Amino acid sequence: MASSVSLKIEFGGGLELLFANQSSHKLTLPKFVPISNSTSLSSLSSSNLKDTDTESATSDDAAIPDGLKRVDVTYLLHHLRDHLLKERPELFMDKETVRPGILVLINDTDWELEGEGEYELKSGDELVFISTLHGG
Amino acid sequence: MASSVSLKIEFGGGLELLFANQSSHKLTLPKFVPISNSTSLSSLSSSNLKDTDTESATSDDAAIPDGLKRVDVTYLLHHLRDHLLKERPELFMDKETVRPGILVLINDTDWELEGEGEYELKSGDELVFISTLHGG
Amino acid sequence: MLPLKDYRRYGRQMILEGFGLPGQVKLKEASVVVVGAGGLGCPALQYLAASGIGRIGVIDHDVVELSNLHRQILHTETTIGMPKALSAAKAISVINPQSKVEAVVQALSPTNATELLAPYDVILDCTDNAPTRYLLSDVAVALRKPLVSGAAQRFEGQLCIYNYGENGPCYRCLFPKPPAQETVGTCEETGILGAVTGIIGNLQALETIKIIAGLKDQAPSLLLFNALQTPPFRSIKLRNKKPACAACGSGAKTRGMIDNTDYVQFCGGPPANWVERGL
Amino acid sequence: MLPLKDYRRYGRQMILEGFGLPGQVKLKEASVVVVGAGGLGCPALQYLAASGIGRIGVIDHDVVELSNLHRQILHTETTIGMPKALSAAKAISVINPQSKVEAVVQALSPTNATELLAPYDVILDCTDNAPTRYLLSDVAVALRKPLVSGAAQRFEGQLCIYNYGENGPCYRCLFPKPPAQETVGTCEETGILGAVTGIIGNLQALETIKIIAGLKDQAPSLLLFNALQTPPFRSIKLRNKKPACAACGSGAKTRGMIDNTDYVQFCGGPPANWVERGL
Numbered sequence: 001m002a003s004s005v006s007l008k009i010e011f012g013g014g015l016e017l018l019f020a021n022q023s024s025h026k027l028t029l030p031k032f033v034p035i036s037n038s039t040s041l042s043s044l045s046s047s048n049l050k051d052t053d054t055e056s057a058t059s060d061d062a063a064i065p066d067g068l069k070r071v072d073v074t075y076l077l078h079h080l081r082d083h084l085l086k087e088r089p090e091l092f093m094d095k096e097t098v099r100p101g102i103l104v105l106i107n108d109t110d111w112e113l114e115g116e117g118e119y120e121l122k123s124g125d126e127l128v129f130i131s132t133l134h135g136g
Numbered sequence: 137m138a139s140s141v142s143l144k145i146e147f148g149g150g151l152e153l154l155f156a157n158q159s160s161h162k163l164t165l166p167k168f169v170p171i172s173n174s175t176s177l178s179s180l181s182s183s184n185l186k187d188t189d190t191e192s193a194t195s196d197d198a199a200i201p202d203g204l205k206r207v208d209v210t211y212l213l214h215h216l217r218d219h220l221l222k223e224r225p226e227l228f229m230d231k232e233t234v235r236p237g238i239l240v241l242i243n244d245t246d247w248e249l250e251g252e253g254e255y256e257l258k259s260g261d262e263l264v265f266i267s268t269l270h271g272g
Numbered sequence: 273m274l275p276l277k278d279y280r281r282y283g284r285q286m287i288l289e290g291f292g293l294p295g296q297v298k299l300k301e302a303s304v305v306v307v308g309a310g311g312l313g314c315p316a317l318q319y320l321a322a323s324g325i326g327r328i329g330v331i332d333h334d335v336v337e338l339s340n341l342h343r344q345i346l347h348t349e350t351t352i353g354m355p356k357a358l359s360a361a362k363a364i365s366v367i368n369p370q371s372k373v374e375a376v377v378q379a380l381s382p383t384n385a386t387e388l389l390a391p392y393d394v395i396l397d398c399t400d401n402a403p404t405r406y407l408l409s410d411v412a413v414a415l416r417k418p419l420v421s422g423a424a425q426r427f428e429g430q431l432c433i434y435n436y437g438e439n440g441p442c443y444r445c446l447f448p449k450p451p452a453q454e455t456v457g458t459c460e461e462t463g464i465l466g467a468v469t470g471i472i473g474n475l476q477a478l479e480t481i482k483i484i485a486g487l488k489d490q491a492p493s494l495l496l497f498n499a500l501q502t503p504p505f506r507s508i509k510l511r512n513k514k515p516a517c518a519a520c521g522s523g524a525k526t527r528g529m530i531d532n533t534d535y536v537q538f539c540g541g542p543p544a545n546w547v548e549r550g551l
Numbered sequence: 552m553l554p555l556k557d558y559r560r561y562g563r564q565m566i567l568e569g570f571g572l573p574g575q576v577k578l579k580e581a582s583v584v585v586v587g588a589g590g591l592g593c594p595a596l597q598y599l600a601a602s603g604i605g606r607i608g609v610i611d612h613d614v615v616e617l618s619n620l621h622r623q624i625l626h627t628e629t630t631i632g633m634p635k636a637l638s639a640a641k642a643i644s645v646i647n648p649q650s651k652v653e654a655v656v657q658a659l660s661p662t663n664a665t666e667l668l669a670p671y672d673v674i675l676d677c678t679d680n681a682p683t684r685y686l687l688s689d690v691a692v693a694l695r696k697p698l699v700s701g702a703a704q705r706f707e708g709q710l711c712i713y714n715y716g717e718n719g720p721c722y723r724c725l726f727p728k729p730p731a732q733e734t735v736g737t738c739e740e741t742g743i744l745g746a747v748t749g750i751i752g753n754l755q756a757l758e759t760i761k762i763i764a765g766l767k768d769q770a771p772s773l774l775l776f777n778a779l780q781t782p783p784f785r786s787i788k789l790r791n792k793k794p795a796c797a798a799c800g801s802g803a804k805t806r807g808m809i810d811n812t813d814y815v816q817f818c819g820g821p822p823a824n825w826v827e828r829g830l
């Protein structure tokens with residue numbers, strides 16, 4: 001198992017307009033990330049952690065370095081806001097979660113059934129962010 | 137890896153009427169089956185082969201017992217005809233393949249792109265058999 | 273049970289296994305109300321009427337405009353200026369003179385919604401704005417009726433059945449807080465491809481027919497459609513209803529909430545064009 | 552480019568990104584022919600006309616019957632007995648008086664098909680029988696036009712674009728041999744839920760609009776729909792065209808084949824009711 005997770009991200013319902021008008025994105029995140037959800041060092045921490053991680057593939061309880069956590073949806077939200085979003089972050093996030101009117105789907109399942117922000121991401125996961133539509 | 141493969145089978149376009157009017161089926165087939173596509177001993181050969189197979193999980197080139205082949209779609213067709221079909225086999229098979237007007241889909245892909253009858257089945261595969269519709 | 277003429281008219285669906293004579297009788301005895309006779313309401317009304325639903329309500333206070341005609345296929349150049357509820361009611365009476373059609377030319381509001389919707393078995397949300405969507409959901413909860421909700425903008429559509437079955441969520445279970453107003457576009461602002469509303473409205477009719485005929489399973493789900501994507505449809509498994517929901521939760525006082533909510537203010541106040549339109 | 556009135560009529564789709572004025576002009580300059588004005592043809596015609604397609608052909612030799620009305624939503628009790636092509640043409644002229652509508656009350660046959668279909672850019676297969684589906688595919692290949700094909704029976708529908716793009720397959724690439732006749736049901740025999748034909752016909756209109764506006768990708772695919780399944784839609788990746796195909800393959804002599812094929816015999820001969828209907 002690698003020291004990073006590869007994700008497929010989709011935006012719909014108009015949210016893609018905030019992300020360079022592109023609905024499909026591929027993304028790689030480090031397997032361990034700051035508990036603070038700070039994304040400024042993400043690529044750095046990714047390479048730092050490579051050695052620690054590669055041999056601990058199957059031992060899920062391997063020591064997690066201080067100040068880090070397994071990468072989860074909350075971290076992904078911060079990463080998307082900080083690195084992929086092109087404009088107006090308030091149209092995507094509100095405090096530490098998505099703004100009202102956005103639904104998050106993990107592998108075609110409502111994120112509420114998967115632990116919401118605490119869901120730990122694994123390679124191959126597909127995340128969809130959809131803004132609810134009101135027109136008719 | 138087990139000595140058998142678990143499959144999800146779907147029938148559509150009216151074909152389900154031949155299969156107890158049930159569109160979804162779950163099925164387990166032995167990993168090695170007779171080259172002749174004879175299905176009369178399938179449950180027997182499954183248990184016979186358990187020992188041979190369990191330890192050869194990763195070595196794909198492990199010796200295949202005489203007269204057997206890896207289970208493929210052609211064998212599956214014979215199994216469906218011999219064991220699941222409730223009536224009128226000529227509405228499902230024609231010689232050694234599906235009758236004209238039936239499309240076979242392997243994991244949402246036209247079976248022609250996957251090797252047709254020679255496609256080797258693996259656990260988790262989803263096979264759809266759909267009869268083309270003409271109404272309007 | 274049915275007049276002879278109905279056997280001929282509905283014969284093609286009455287020979288369907290799992291539908292049959294009982295299904296057709298259920299449709300005939302059922303009543304359905306469609307809120308919004310626009311891009312979604314027109315195709316929904318059309319197939320509901322054709323299928324043989326006994327009584328159909330149409331609620332809309334807007335009038336037909338030329339800019340509606342590229343997608344609102346029950347209205348025509350000759351009904352421009354006429355209230356949409358009347359124009360649509362007239363059109364579906366031609367499609368099926370046997371359906372009783374009741375047109376209501378009023379804006380839905382907290383004071384009239386319960387009374388207007390109570391006489392029907394199933395409610396279709398074919399509206400075009402957030403406040404009415406919250407109001408409809410709350411009233412559907414209060415009246416214990418399923419709400420077949422469609423929405424469409426640009427090249428996209430969404431379909432969801434709220435407040436259905438033992439554990440089905442309501443709109444507030446999914447969206448407890450309304451979106452900020454600046455995030456909400458309308459078809460006037462963002463555009464809409466006509467055939468997209470047709471597909472979603474048509475699916476609303478189908479889901480309604482399934483509910484009435486007893487063919488609809490109860491697992492909460494959401495259907496997403498994007499005309500430009502491959503695959504174009506995506507089915508999502510949804511949460512159950514939430515015990516803490518302000519509308520459908522265990523301790524919720526839904527009727528009181530409806531009376532005391534200013535839905536437009538709740539959704540961030542009226543945008544300029546809503547004021548004009550009398551919402 | 553467009554009269555002022557068109558900006559108002561089609562404004563909601565002209566503000567769509569990727570569509571715009573060029574998209575609307577393409578629709579206006581385009582011509583489309585719908586073969587079959589039944590359960591699939593009616594909704595397809597409706598949304599094609601509303602969208603602003605410049606010229607629309609309707610080919611059908613059947614007459615309207617009471618048993619059609621639960622799903623063929625352009626026909627009414629007052630047009631029973633009238634040829635479907637005329638009834639449908641009349642209805643869509645009301646929806647959009649600006650579209651030029653050409654009705655043809657003839658059964659499509661190998662002798663007239665090429666001539667009847669040649670004047671149009673896109674062909675819609677909204678028919679209800681196997682021989683005509685093979686004939687339409689062969690003619691679409693000979694004329695080098697895309698064929699937007701829909702089918703529906705019981706609770707199910709199928710949608711596929713044949714002969715489209717560089718590598719798109721034709722109907723014969725998928726089904727080189729016709730099915731035995733006893734395996735082929737019709738809507739008369741197997742039944743059909745009206746809203747299902749609505750959804751597929753509507754999707755045919757949408758795909759046609761996408762082709763004309765340049766919004767349709769070329770990857771061959773098949774959309775399956777089952778109103779009773781979860782998820783209801785399934786998208787399938789299809790084979791490319793086959794070099795050995797009798798119709799569209801490298802050495803194929805399609806025009807000669809059309810002239811020399813008895814499509815009804817090819818599909819196993821006429822069932823009793825086809826003979827009556829003059830196929």
Ligand SMILES: [Zn+2]
Pocket residue numbers: 441442443444445446513514517518519520521
């Ligand atoms: Zn709720």
Ligand SMILES: [Zn+2]
Pocket residue numbers: 720721722723724725792793796797798799800
């Ligand atoms: Zn071909």
